Amino acid sequence: MRNKIFLYLFLFALLFIIYQYMNEKSIFEAQENQIERLQESVQKESDSIAVLHTTLADLNYFTLQGNDNAMTYLENRGYEAKDVETMVSDAIYEYNFVKGNNPLVPFEGMEGDMKINKLKFLNHKWIITEFTDGKYWGEMILEYYFTENNKLELKTISSFLYPN
CATH class of the missing domain: 3.40.1350 (Trna Endonuclease; Chain: A, domain 1)
Known part of the structure; x- marks a missing residue:
């Protein structure tokens, strides 16, 4: 009987560990996807800022302060x-x-x-x-x-x- 209890505890612990692993893995993948999306967004915004800086420099060329x-x-x-x-x-x-x-x-x-x-x-x-x-x-x-x-x-x- 004692062996059966240990066997059940072992199986329960194994199932719990597998559940935790799968849960953490899905959380980790979701966070990785979110980080990638945010990095793409930051890159896109950085490109937009660079374009705006170029446009601003072009517009400021025909100003007293820009010439x-x-x-x-x-x-x-x-x-x-x-x-x-x-x-x-x-x-x-x-x-x-x-x-x-x-x-x-x-x-x-x-x-x-x-x-x-x-x-x-x-x-x-x-x-x-x-x-x-x-x-x-x-x-x-x-x-x-x-x-x-x-x-x-x-x-x-x-x-x-x-x-x-």
Whole structure:
């Protein structure tokens, strides 16, 4: 009888060990599959980030801060690119506070005064801007430069008004 109890205990222990082994094996395989999926996801996201970095570098090429030649030009004249952006932006937006239309905008407002909403520096000479009177809107290219006595000059090069 004692031998039968040990035999049953041995068989029970063997079955329990086999059950534990199979259970742990399935858990291990599930975790391995999850790790592989996560690694693939991380790789995919890393590739996406690399593409975005390349796209961002391409988009920043036509900006004052992204153009080394433009920044060097300004530095040779004694200016910092960031300071120039701030100074020129402030000067352009200050024209919006003038009573009536912004004098840089070559169109008269039909539904109100034409004001400049947005601007983007293309390089050390040009800026593209968007303007509107609240209903009609357009875009223009401005040229900016500093005179020999370091006075900022702004000149409208070209502009257009979108049809409504």
